[in-house]
Amino acid sequence: MIPNAPASEPGSPVCSAKGCRAAAVWVLAWNNPKIHTPERRKTWLACEEHREHLSQFLGVRGFLKDVVPWHEWESAE
């Protein structure tokens, strides 16, 4: 263990929800067709608790493309 290691170090992703410091376990891939080309993917990270909240936020806007477990996303890149 390294004391005072930053929470955002590679390998320990943190949830993108505002104020949440929980470890992320999901990747939400999204695209805003008004500002992004169709193949572009923005990503948000989500913990178990915020996956649904963040998915709905993107889903109602028609932005959400994919929800993938973080370890699968990492190994796919």
Ligand SMILES: [Zn+2]
């Ligand atoms: Zn969270």
